[in-house]
Amino acid sequence: MINVEKTKKRPYHHGDLRDALLRAGEQALETGGAQNLSLRELGRELGVSHTAFRRYFVDRQALLDGLALEGFERLRTTLTKAVADRNQDFEARLIKLARAYVRFSTKYPALTALMFTAKHNPAAPPELIEASERTFAIGPLVVEEGQVAGEVVQGDSLLLSLAASSSVEGLIAMSRNGKFKGIPLDRLLGEVIQRIVLGLRPRN
Amino acid sequence: MINVEKTKKRPYHHGDLRDALLRAGEQALETGGAQNLSLRELGRELGVSHTAFRRYFVDRQALLDGLALEGFERLRTTLTKAVADRNQDFEARLIKLARAYVRFSTKYPALTALMFTAKHNPAAPPELIEASERTFAIGPLVVEEGQVAGEVVQGDSLLLSLAASSSVEGLIAMSRNGKFKGIPLDRLLGEVIQRIVLGLRPRN
DNA sequence: ACCTGAACACCGTTCAAGT
DNA sequence: ACCTGAACACCGTTCAAGT
Numbered sequence: 521m522i523n524v525e526k527t528k529k530r531p532y533h534h535g536d537l538r539d540a541l542l543r544a545g546e547q548a549l550e551t552g553g554a555q556n557l558s559l560r561e562l563g564r565e566l567g568v569s570h571t572a573f574r575r576y577f578v579d580r581q582a583l584l585d586g587l588a589l590e591g592f593e594r595l596r597t598t599l600t601k602a603v604a605d606r607n608q609d610f611e612a613r614l615i616k617l618a619r620a621y622v623r624f625s626t627k628y629p630a631l632t633a634l635m636f637t638a639k640h641n642p643a644a645p646p647e648l649i650e651a652s653e654r655t656f657a658i659g660p661l662v663v664e665e666g667q668v669a670g671e672v673v674q675g676d677s678l679l680l681s682l683a684a685s686s687s688v689e690g691l692i693a694m695s696r697n698g699k700f701k702g703i704p705l706d707r708l709l710g711e712v713i714q715r716i717v718l719g720l721r722p723r724n
Numbered sequence: 725m726i727n728v729e730k731t732k733k734r735p736y737h738h739g740d741l742r743d744a745l746l747r748a749g750e751q752a753l754e755t756g757g758a759q760n761l762s763l764r765e766l767g768r769e770l771g772v773s774h775t776a777f778r779r780y781f782v783d784r785q786a787l788l789d790g791l792a793l794e795g796f797e798r799l800r801t802t803l804t805k806a807v808a809d810r811n812q813d814f815e816a817r818l819i820k821l822a823r824a825y826v827r828f829s830t831k832y833p834a835l836t837a838l839m840f841t842a843k844h845n846p847a848a849p850p851e852l853i854e855a856s857e858r859t860f861a862i863g864p865l866v867v868e869e870g871q872v873a874g875e876v877v878q879g880d881s882l883l884l885s886l887a888a889s890s891s892v893e894g895l896i897a898m899s900r901n902g903k904f905k906g907i908p909l910d911r912l913l914g915e916v917i918q919r920i921v922l923g924l925r926p927r928n
Numbered sequence: 929a930c931c932t933g934a935a936c937a938c939c940g941t942t943c944a945a946g947t
Numbered sequence: 948a949c950c951t952g953a954a955c956a957c958c959g960t961t962c963a964a965g966t
Contacts, residue, residue, distance in 0.1 A: 537930085555759055559959065569932050571960080580959065633844075640837075640900055656898075678905065682895070682912060683919040687887055690894030694860075694886075696844055701882065708886060715887040719923030741949085763940065773951050775941080784940065 538576040540566055545587055550630045554584060554637075585648055588638040591631045592651035595624050599658045610666035611717045617662060618688045618713055622705045626698035659685040666720075673722045684716045742780040744770055749791055754834045758788060758841075789852055792842040795835045796855035799828050803862045814870035815921045821866060822892045822917055826909045830902035863889040870924075877926045888920045 544565055548557045559580055563570035577583040602620035603613050625632040638644050639652045663681040666672035672680065691705060691712060698705050748769050752761045763784055767774035781787040806824035807817050829836040842848050843856045867885040870876035876884065895909060895916060902909050 558957090560957085570958095571933080571962095572931055574960085575930060633841075636897065637837075639898075642900065679912070679915050680919070682898075682904070683891055683916045686894030686898055686916060687891035687920075688894065689897050690890030690892065691886070693840065693893050693897050694843075694890055696846065700886070708883070711883050712887045712890060715884070715920070715923035716891075717923070719919035719921070762938090764938085774939095775943095775952080776950055778941085779949060 537566070537568065537572060541573055541576060541583065542586060542590065545583055546590075546631065549587060549634065550628065553630055554634050557584070559583070584634060585638060585645055587631065588635045589648055589651055591628065591635045592648070592655050595621070595635075596651075596655040596658070598624055599655065603658065603662050606665065610662070610669065610671035610720075611713065613662050613666075614684060614717065615710060615713050617658065618684075618691075618709050619706065621688055622692060622698070622709060625692045626695075626705065632692070656685065663720075670722065672720050680720055683719060684713070687712050687716055741770070741772065741776060745777055745780060745787065746790060746794065749787055750794075750835065753791060753838065754832065757834055758838050761788070763787070788838060789842060789849055791835065792839045793852055793855055795832065795839045796852070796859050799825070799839070800855075800859040800862070802828055803859065807862065807866050810869065814866070814873065814875040814924075815917065817866050817870075818888060818921065819914060819917050821862065822888075822895075822913050823910065825892055826896060826902070826913060829896045830909065836896070860889065867924075874926065876924050884924055887923060888917070891916055891920055 541562060544562050545557060548562060557580075559573055560570040563572060566572075573583065577586060598620050599617060602616045605613075608616075635652070638648050660677045660681040663672055663684070664677040667674060667677065667680075688709075691700070691708060694700055695705050700708055745766060748766050749761065752766060761784075763777055764774040767776060770776075777787065781790060802824050803821060806820045809817075812820075839856070842852050864881045864885040867876055867888065868881040871878060871881065871884075892913075895904070895912060898904055899909050904912055
């Protein structure tokens, strides 16, 4: 009998309490928002003491930071996939990028809000800041490739992409339930991106 | 002796507890953020029972809503003044509008964040939603006047202004301490607005 | 190494009562 | 009309102790 010392090796409750906390935490986050996430309630849910989390997250904020970190990594792989095809023109790639971001934010609104405030928080752990910056480096990259293809005016790609990315960020910020004034973001996106692309086009 | 019945007409502590709560609340908001605003602490600060606020605000959220409402009204008069001069061209007015908003948000970051989440909250009182909509109706208005002057392409002013306002909203969202990647928002604003104006210009 | 349980110092909300 | 004070049901965090 190999590998069967059930009551010895296995910890009190879970095989992986850390992950269980993140999963339950994310659920709680989307259900009631960050401010209503309760560590004691999470403990009850997982059949564990309300102080058990401390081995994995020093405090409540650390758990929220952990959730935000996961969010950034998930968003990054999503966005990376969205612009993977380099045979498309600049406008098409920009729309795909924006749409992927919008989809993510409407699918996980509370997580997106959490990521947003984490980015804003000066006391956020550097780990989190870096994850955020890696994620939002994709925009400037697409702009640079657009410049190489002659579809985008020359200049600092960071500044140029700012016009594009800020408008998408703002579109999401201004929306509720994935809508703005009742119109789905997906429909508005094309309109906005089109204006942005016109503004970024080389003057001839 | 007219007007001197001190101990009779005057209430237990304040002449205007409601306003005192708003003032202390706003201070607490900018100091520690909405989540750290404590009604009991406010009560202590004002030398009043921790349940006294209940006459004016049914619960904690109602006080926060009251602060957000004040914020929207203050922002609206600021923005209105910023674009009051109709003898300027579209780009100049748009920059003034954006700059005024950016200034407000860097001056009252926590209040702006509160207004932001209030707008997002589906359960927010209609009073608050209306105040928000009145405030952000200024953007489309400036666009419409730009259309009349022939400086902006024809089309739905709401959709066209969305490109402009969302980029400003996003610029603020993406910034920290009024800066983005270390560059002051005021400097970035011109760059972004210029792109937007180019994108909105009539094709000929 | 991983988790528990009691103790501590806070909360917001309710409600009967006081002036 | 305006405010108090006790009571209630929650919190997050700390820390010594258990397995």
